[in-house]
Amino acid sequence: xxxxxxxxxxxxxxLTPFLDDLSVDVPRFxxxxxxxxxxxxxxxxxxxxxSEANSLGLDEKIDLLGHLIEAGxxxxxxxxxTGTCAIPDTVRLTRAAVEAxxxxxLMLPPFYYKGxxxxxxxxxxxxxxxxxxxxxxxIYLYHFPQLSQIPIPLAVIGRLITAYPETAVGLKDSSGxxxxxxxxxxxxxxxxxxxxxxxxxxxxxxxxxxxxxxxxANVNAAGIAALLxxxxxxxxxxxxxxxxxxxxxxxxxxxxxxxxxxxxxARADGAWRRPRPPLLPFDEGMGRALADQLSTLGVDAxxx
Amino acid sequence: xxxxxxxxxxxxxxLTPFLDDLSVDVPRFxxxxxxxxxxxxxxxxxxxxxSEANSLGLDEKIDLLGHLIEAGxxxxxxxxxTGTCAIPDTVRLTRAAVEAxxxxxLMLPPFYYKGxxxxxxxxxxxxxxxxxxxxxxxIYLYHFPQLSQIPIPLAVIGRLITAYPETAVGLKDSSGxxxxxxxxxxxxxxxxxxxxxxxxxxxxxxxxxxxxxxxxANVNAAGIAALLxxxxxxxxxxxxxxxxxxxxxxxxxxxxxxxxxxxxxARADGAWRRPRPPLLPFDEGMGRALADQLSTLGVDAxxx
Numbered sequence: 001x002x003x004x005x006x007x008x009x010x011x012x013x014x015l016t017p018f019l020d021d022l023s024v025d026v027p028r029f030x031x032x033x034x035x036x037x038x039x040x041x042x043x044x045x046x047x048x049x050x051s052e053a054n055s056l057g058l059d060e061k062i063d064l065l066g067h068l069i070e071a072g073x074x075x076x077x078x079x080x081x082t083g084t085c086a087i088p089d090t091v092r093l094t095r096a097a098v099e100a101x102x103x104x105x106l107m108l109p110p111f112y113y114k115g116x117x118x119x120x121x122x123x124x125x126x127x128x129x130x131x132x133x134x135x136x137x138x139i140y141l142y143h144f145p146q147l148s149q150i151p152i153p154l155a156v157i158g159r160l161i162t163a164y165p166e167t168a169v170g171l172k173d174s175s176g177x178x179x180x181x182x183x184x185x186x187x188x189x190x191x192x193x194x195x196x197x198x199x200x201x202x203x204x205x206x207x208x209x210x211x212x213x214x215x216x217a218n219v220n221a222a223g224i225a226a227l228l229x230x231x232x233x234x235x236x237x238x239x240x241x242x243x244x245x246x247x248x249x250x251x252x253x254x255x256x257x258x259x260x261x262x263x264x265x266a267r268a269d270g271a272w273r274r275p276r277p278p279l280l281p282f283d284e285g286m287g288r289a290l291a292d293q294l295s296t297l298g299v300d301a302x303x304x
Numbered sequence: 305x306x307x308x309x310x311x312x313x314x315x316x317x318x319l320t321p322f323l324d325d326l327s328v329d330v331p332r333f334x335x336x337x338x339x340x341x342x343x344x345x346x347x348x349x350x351x352x353x354x355s356e357a358n359s360l361g362l363d364e365k366i367d368l369l370g371h372l373i374e375a376g377x378x379x380x381x382x383x384x385x386t387g388t389c390a391i392p393d394t395v396r397l398t399r400a401a402v403e404a405x406x407x408x409x410l411m412l413p414p415f416y417y418k419g420x421x422x423x424x425x426x427x428x429x430x431x432x433x434x435x436x437x438x439x440x441x442x443i444y445l446y447h448f449p450q451l452s453q454i455p456i457p458l459a460v461i462g463r464l465i466t467a468y469p470e471t472a473v474g475l476k477d478s479s480g481x482x483x484x485x486x487x488x489x490x491x492x493x494x495x496x497x498x499x500x501x502x503x504x505x506x507x508x509x510x511x512x513x514x515x516x517x518x519x520x521a522n523v524n525a526a527g528i529a530a531l532l533x534x535x536x537x538x539x540x541x542x543x544x545x546x547x548x549x550x551x552x553x554x555x556x557x558x559x560x561x562x563x564x565x566x567x568x569x570a571r572a573d574g575a576w577r578r579p580r581p582p583l584l585p586f587d588e589g590m591g592r593a594l595a596d597q598l599s600t601l602g603v604d605a606x607x608x
Binding site for chain 2: 022049052054055056057058059060084085086087088089092109110111112113114116117119120121123124126127146147148149150276277278279280
């Protein structure tokens with residue numbers, strides 16, 4: 001059985017809209033997924049950190065994945081986040097994604113118990129892979145030490161690639177450390193290292209990165225897609241600078257509420273402002289200020 | 305409708321045994337619960353940190369709770385951990401506990417998103433309480449900043465007590481900070497503040513603590529129960545010193561694997577050694593050394 005092709009290009013950790021009662025706003029979510037695919041996204045990393053996926057219930061995520069596929073979002077362009085604290089929950093969610101035909105999954109390490117050993121971390125991923133037991137599984141490890149507090153060390157990545165070369169095929173590096181991104185790209189050629197930000201995307205592409213998985217693509221998919229399309233051309237540096245400038249607008253702000261506020265503003269749709277607790281809505285005046293800065297940079301996240 | 309009585313005395317975060325295939329060893333778990341209740345435990349805080357509860361799946365925990373109650377463990381002596389990263393999962397688990405008649409639940413804050421505001425944290429607990437919507441619910445907040453990375457500040461606790469005086473009835477303080485335990489006891493008289501360790505239990509009892517929820521009770525329930533029974537008598541200081549000395553044996557060791565190793569040794573039952581990844585078994589020689597030290601202190605965790 002042949003599995004999914006390697007992920008390439010721009011993957012968006014899709015923001016998740018909520019209704020007044022804090023339940024997921026399914027139609028608005030599907031609409032945003034469609035809009036992203038129509039405006040530069042190659043794939044959708046639904047249930048990422050930016051998606052508030054760790055505030056979504058297990059059944060809720062499985063149901064939502066079903067809704068996306070029923071709505072005609074191509075499964076092979078989906079890379080849902082499936083890593084939880086517990087092996088059985090990670091297995092259940094991962095199996096659902098594989099059976100739905102998803103192109104891959106983005107997998108956090110188990111993140112409650114701190115200070116775990118390399119052997120323990122490897123054993124956890126190993127158990128998930130064995131229990132899912134499906135040759136179609138493609139895992140993109142999710143390295144986000146600031147939130148998970150559990151880094152995925154190079155030694156563990158190397159062991160996973162050796163043990164499961166067809167399965168452990170990539171990684172999202174949300175460390176924000178260029179040294180780490182570079183080390184990954186240099187040490188594991190052919191392994192799909194996606195920077196978790198477009199801030200130094202051009203440098204990463206030049207070292208072989210297959211693309212980028214970045215939160216700000218929720219409002220600037222077109223700008224980042226332009227960089228991915230033109231990175232070998234004469235405008236590469238200008239495209240990189242412009243993408244980085246857009247990203248910099250969010251610097252120092254809580255990213256998820258700020259992105260939601262900007263999207264709400266661009267679409268004149270206040271419902272987008274609402275995160276799920278423990279996150280809270282972004283300050284409205286501040287949201288307007290960010291939207292104005294983005295306009296100046298030519299960013300248009302309205303639904304035209 | 306009258307709800308459960310306030311928890312008092314010694315609650316044990318019960319270690320969870322696993323089979324070779326990493327599934328929960330239900331009969332061994334029930335047996336240990338019975339042994340604890342017969343040897344000094346007043347209640348069982350199943351699904352705590354020590355229980356590796358954050359490595360257990362959502363369905364697994366609900367099933368296991370059912371097994372305990374079917375086996376005749378009194379529901380009103382159970383205080384299962386039900387706090388997860390996501391409101392829907394916390395609600396589902398909490399509702400199952402309330403409907404099973406549990407005396408209370410031990411609730412972690414949502415712990416993936418870091419640096420959340422007091423308002424956001426309050427909103428998360430508030431949403432859980434509203435969605436469970438059951439007057440029988442008794443919440444013991446679970447303050448364990450080293451692992452959750454999300455402290456529960458005094459201000460949030462105060463707001464919860466004011467908003468839900470019948471529901472937000474207590475807290476387990478696993479901060480290891482005596483200043484924090486004392487501040488809680490002094491600021492919220494009548495609120496059930498359980499230290500997460502017996503190291504300074506006597507001091508806490510003198511300030512009004514109703515008891516203790518502590519991992520080491522898995523091997524020393526009798527010793528800690530003796531302190532709780534005798535804390536107003538002439539042997540109080542000696543009982544405290546002895547309990548603290550037992551606890552000190554584990555100092556500097558990974559507590560969960562070490563407790564499992566000691567239990568395996570005491571019961572000549574190697575199956576107890578196995579944690580679930582990302583945790584790994586304790587070194588066998590080191591386990592023997594700890595067991596020897598405990599013997600010297602008169603601790604007997606064998607099944608007589």
